[in-house]
Amino acid sequence: xxxxxxxxxxxxxxxxxxxxxxxxxxxxxxxxxxxxxxxxxxxxxxxxxxxxxxxxxxxxxxxxxxxxxxxxxxxxxxxxxxxxxxxxxxxxxxxxxxxxxxxxxxxxxxxxxxxxxxxxxxxxxxxxxxxxxxxxxxxxxxxxxxxxxxxxxxxxxxxxxxxxxxxxxxxxxxxxxxxxxxxxxxxxxxxxxxxxxxxxxxxxxxxxxxxxxxxxxxxxxxxxxxxxxxxxxxxxxxxxxxxxxxxxxxxxxxxxxxxxxxxxxxxxxxxxxxxxxxxxxxxxxxxxxxxxxxxxxxxxxxxxxxxxxxxxxxxxxxxxxxxxxxxxxxxxxxxxxxxxxxxxx
Amino acid sequence: xxxxxxxxxxxxxxxxxxxxxxxxxxxxxxxxxxxxxxxxxxxxxxxxxxxxxxxxxxxxxxxxxxxxxxxxxxxxxxxxxxxxxxxxxxxxxxxxxxxxxxxxxxxxxxxxxxxxxxxxxxxxxxxxxxxxxxxxxxxxxxxxxxxxxxxxxxxxxxxxxxxxxxxxxxxxxxxxxxxxxxxxxxxxxxxxxxxxxxxxxxxxxxxxxxxxxxxxxxxxxxxxxxxxxxxxxxxxxxxxxxxxxxxxxxxxxxxxxxxxxxxxxxxxxxxxxxxxx
Numbered sequence: 001x002x003x004x005x006x007x008x009x010x011x012x013x014x015x016x017x018x019x020x021x022x023x024x025x026x027x028x029x030x031x032x033x034x035x036x037x038x039x040x041x042x043x044x045x046x047x048x049x050x051x052x053x054x055x056x057x058x059x060x061x062x063x064x065x066x067x068x069x070x071x072x073x074x075x076x077x078x079x080x081x082x083x084x085x086x087x088x089x090x091x092x093x094x095x096x097x098x099x100x101x102x103x104x105x106x107x108x109x110x111x112x113x114x115x116x117x118x119x120x121x122x123x124x125x126x127x128x129x130x131x132x133x134x135x136x137x138x139x140x141x142x143x144x145x146x147x148x149x150x151x152x153x154x155x156x157x158x159x160x161x162x163x164x165x166x167x168x169x170x171x172x173x174x175x176x177x178x179x180x181x182x183x184x185x186x187x188x189x190x191x192x193x194x195x196x197x198x199x200x201x202x203x204x205x206x207x208x209x210x211x212x213x214x215x216x217x218x219x220x221x222x223x224x225x226x227x228x229x230x231x232x233x234x235x236x237x238x239x240x241x242x243x244x245x246x247x248x249x250x251x252x253x254x255x256x257x258x259x260x261x262x263x264x265x266x267x268x269x270x271x272x273x274x275x276x277x278x279x280x281x282x283x284x285x286x287x288x289x290x291x292x293x294x295x296x297x298x299x300x301x302x303x304x305x306x307x308x309x310x311x312x313x314x315x316x317x318x319x320x321x322x323x324x325x326x327x328x329x330x331x332x333x334x335x336x337x338x339x340x341x342x343x344x345x
Numbered sequence: 346x347x348x349x350x351x352x353x354x355x356x357x358x359x360x361x362x363x364x365x366x367x368x369x370x371x372x373x374x375x376x377x378x379x380x381x382x383x384x385x386x387x388x389x390x391x392x393x394x395x396x397x398x399x400x401x402x403x404x405x406x407x408x409x410x411x412x413x414x415x416x417x418x419x420x421x422x423x424x425x426x427x428x429x430x431x432x433x434x435x436x437x438x439x440x441x442x443x444x445x446x447x448x449x450x451x452x453x454x455x456x457x458x459x460x461x462x463x464x465x466x467x468x469x470x471x472x473x474x475x476x477x478x479x480x481x482x483x484x485x486x487x488x489x490x491x492x493x494x495x496x497x498x499x500x501x502x503x504x505x506x507x508x509x510x511x512x513x514x515x516x517x518x519x520x521x522x523x524x525x526x527x528x529x530x531x532x533x534x535x536x537x538x539x540x541x542x543x544x545x546x547x548x549x550x551x552x553x554x555x556x557x558x559x560x561x562x563x564x565x566x567x568x569x570x571x572x573x574x575x576x577x578x579x580x581x582x583x584x585x586x587x588x589x590x591x592x593x594x595x596x597x598x599x600x601x602x603x604x605x606x607x608x609x610x611x612x613x614x615x616x617x618x619x620x621x622x
Binding site for chain 1: 395396397398418419420422423424428429431434435437438439440444445446448449452453456487504508
């Protein structure tokens with residue numbers, strides 16, 4: 001099924017939506033106040049704006065020039081200062097075979113909810129660079145789902161830059177069959193900046209996925225929480241590499257990391273390598289990892305109520321997706337359920 | 346009429362024999378109670394009937410209306426009409442109570458070849474919550490996750506009300522319940538007896554039996570049913586404990602599968618009187 005056909009039923013129900021097909025705006029629907037949000041390519045930005053971007057929020061972005069030059073397509077999303085809505089903006093990316101650069105920029109004191117869905121029509125090599133910047137006091141609630149073709153090779157490089165007292169909850173879920181490298185590096189740059197990053201991955205068949213997430217504390221009293229949830233099936237290999245990094249002098253910072261994983265098949269493999277790099281004494285930090293087979297007692301309990309082993313396992317595995325629940329509307333839930341069923345059979 | 350028949354059942358865990366020849370017949374509408382001190386095999390019997398993977402049946406048979414229960418997987422036993430309210434219900438974070446129960450009830454409907462009716466399910470669920478005086482947010486909470494002991498036990502009975510088994514085993518359903526909760530659970534369970542439900546109550550106190558009347562009382566020791574009677578037997582146990590039964594049957598240690606450890610060193614306290622004479 002073509003990616004556009006997959007998402008079309010959802011788009012009809014949505015008020016605020018963009019569909020980007022191979023980097024170009026394919027569908028656009030915006031209702032107030034979302035009509036204040038500016039979306040365009042980097043070409044749409046003034047020379048001055050681009051220069052400012054490069055000298056400020058993008059200055060820490062490693063290889064920005066290469067990224068911009070290599071990007072076949074760039075999408076710049078500017079949420080204006082003080083923007084506030086409890087509604088969501090839906091962004092669908094039907095990725096082609098190229099480098100895509102997405103830049104999401106939240107103006108100070110804005111409150112923004114966004115839901116991204118990345119998928120593709122045909123197998124290929126995809127490279128997605130995404131920067132997320134939050135101005136002071138900005139608040140972001142973001143979910144990003146991806147489901148790519150089995151023969152695709154996909155690299156996500158996400159970087160986040162958070163200013164003073166900004167707060168971002170970011171949930172990333174990889175539900176496709178692609179070979180995946182997902183790097184996420186969030187930098188807490190402003191006083192009391194805060195983030196909660198959750199990465200969920202389901203792997204099956206001979207898929208190899210590496211999920212690398214880093215929260216870097218470059219500010220006093222910054223808080224980071226990192227969660228990895230994984231399910232590995234068949235002969236797949238899933239790796240989580242989580243890092244909490246607190247720089248010297250960033251006192252009263254907090255960093256916590258949790259890894260939870262289930263291995264469904266004897267040949268499947270799931271590694272979780274949590275790491276803490278701390279250069280300051282006055283901090284609170286910790287990490288934990290629990291990876292193994294499905295708990296036999298839980299399985300027995302559920303089966304004793306009449307559901308077969310497969311269904312019980314699926315319900316338990318489904319539980320790993322619960323951080324996603326609040327982002328999903330009913331029709332999306334069904335869609336995600338179906339992806340899950342395919343992956344865990 | 347539904348009949349659960351257990352014949353000469355022997356079972357072991359990790360190679361250690363626990364059940365050593367249990368005979369028991371439970372018919373629709375009957376309520377049996379198995380009493381006995383701790384460690385005599387009561388809960389093992391419940392787990393073996395339900396098919397817990399840790400237990401191995403070495404001899405004997407269990408049939409439900411003639412069908413071989415031991416040949417069935419745990420979920421097949423449940424769909425055949427068996428239900429076990431567990432002593433320590435599992436917590437499953439990430440799975441909501443409503444999703445869990447809906448899936449279970451759906452599986453039972455499918456087994457019976459009936460359509461699953463979501464609206465009557467929701468209605469029944471709400472009704473059961475009210476009858477068990479449980480919080481309205483229970484359906485959205487994760488399965489037993491963070492539930493108090495009492496809440497977990499009520500949740501077992503709630504599941505039983507919606508699943509509507511033919512034969513229900515209640516394993517120490519009274520533990521962790523205060524008197525008020527015990528009364529509520531008792532009323533709800535008693536109400537189900539009217540529908541021809543056969544029941545097996547497992548307990549070591551007779552406390553629960555004043556809320557759920559049992560027709561037949563069994564006493565279990567050393568992995569066997571050693572005595573069967575009616576209310577009189579229960580009263581005698583209540584007044585005199587189990588020692589008279591042990592004496593009558595010549596049992597020294599009523600427990601099974603418990604290794605009696607020989608003291609490997611002399612207790613210093615045992616020397617306290619050594620020099621007095």
